[in-house]
Amino acid sequence: QVQLKESGPGLVRPSGTLSLTCAVSGDSVSRDNWWSWVRQPPGKGLEWIGEVYPDGRTNYKPSLQSRVTMSIDKSKNQFSLDLHSVTAADTALYYCARNHVGLSFDPWGQGTLVTVSS
Amino acid sequence: QSALTQPPSASGSPGQSVTISCTGTSSDVGGYDYVSWYQQHPGKAPKVIIYEITKRPSGVPDRFSGSKSGNTASLTVSGLQAEDEADYYCSSYAGRSKYVFGTGTKVTVL
Numbered sequence: 001q002v003q004l005k006e007s008g009p010g011l012v013r014p015s016g017t018l019s020l021t022c023a024v025s026g027d028s029v030s031r032d033n034w035w036s037w038v039r040q041p042p043g044k045g046l047e048w049i050g051e052v053y054p055d056g057r058t059n060y061k062p063s064l065q066s067r068v069t070m071s072i073d074k075s076k077n078q079f080s081l082d083l084h085s086v087t088a089a090d091t092a093l094y095y096c097a098r099n100h101v102g103l104s105f106d107p108w109g110q111g112t113l114v115t116v117s118s
Numbered sequence: 119q120s121a122l123t124q125p126p127s128a129s130g131s132p133g134q135s136v137t138i139s140c141t142g143t144s145s146d147v148g149g150y151d152y153v154s155w156y157q158q159h160p161g162k163a164p165k166v167i168i169y170e171i172t173k174r175p176s177g178v179p180d181r182f183s184g185s186k187s188g189n190t191a192s193l194t195v196s197g198l199q200a201e202d203e204a205d206y207y208c209s210s211y212a213g214r215s216k217y218v219f220g221t222g223t224k225v226t227v228l
Contacts, residue, residue: 036217045121046156046164046207048217059216062119095163102169103211104154111163 002026004096004109012090012116018083022096022109023076030054030074034099037070037081039092040111047092051099052079086116122147122208122220129226130198138223140191140208146218148189152211155184155193159204168193195225203227 008020022035029035037049050060052070060068069082083090093113097105123141130136140147140155147153153171156164166175168184171191181196191210195202208220 045222046219048219062215102173103152104166104169106166108163
């Protein structure tokens with residue numbers, strides 16, 4: 001059974017960097033597959049942030065591209081998200097997910113809430 | 119890349135059917151056969167219930183079905199059950215913009 005779990009600080013100061021890690025079990029991040037981050041502001045809809053491939057290639061949502069960095073750590077079987085220069089608008093539940101068949105996302109992590117506040 | 123448009127809410131009585139629309143453009147929904155649907159219960163992570171417009175992952179009841187016409191995709195839930203009460207999101211591949219989600223629809227079982 002494939003499981004993903006997000007971890008990282010729950011509170012980030014404005015203008016700082018939001019850093020999250022997604023630990024994967026039951027699958028290998030080294031496999032031929034993309035891995036994504038999706039966020040959901042409280043009470044709002046889902047927003048795809050970007051994806052990372054085992055060889056380090058990335059694709060980001062255009063409107064976030066200037067602030068996002070994703071990486072993958074094969075030795076720890078995990079991948080990471082850095083979102084720079086955050087504002088209150090970046091407050092959200094952040095999910096990691098595996099890109100799966102038919103360009104769907106499955107499974108998802110449980111999500112981690114990150115609040116941007118001073 | 120704007121979010122795909124879904125109705126904010128939909129409802130039906132147990133046993134009835136409800137259909138949710140997901141409207142995009144020729145750059146996303148209309149341009150690719152990669153529309154997925156996700157079910158999200160309160161406090162839970164989304165779960166894929168439809169991919170590639172019409173396909174159901176293993177374990178998803180056949181009460182859930184998908185279709186597409188032009189720039190609009192649809193999800194139909196037949197034989198509504200209490201456990202179908204949830205938020206539903208569509209998603210589409212969008213070429214250079216990669217992926218875009220819908221605005222979400224809250225389904226209420228009356």
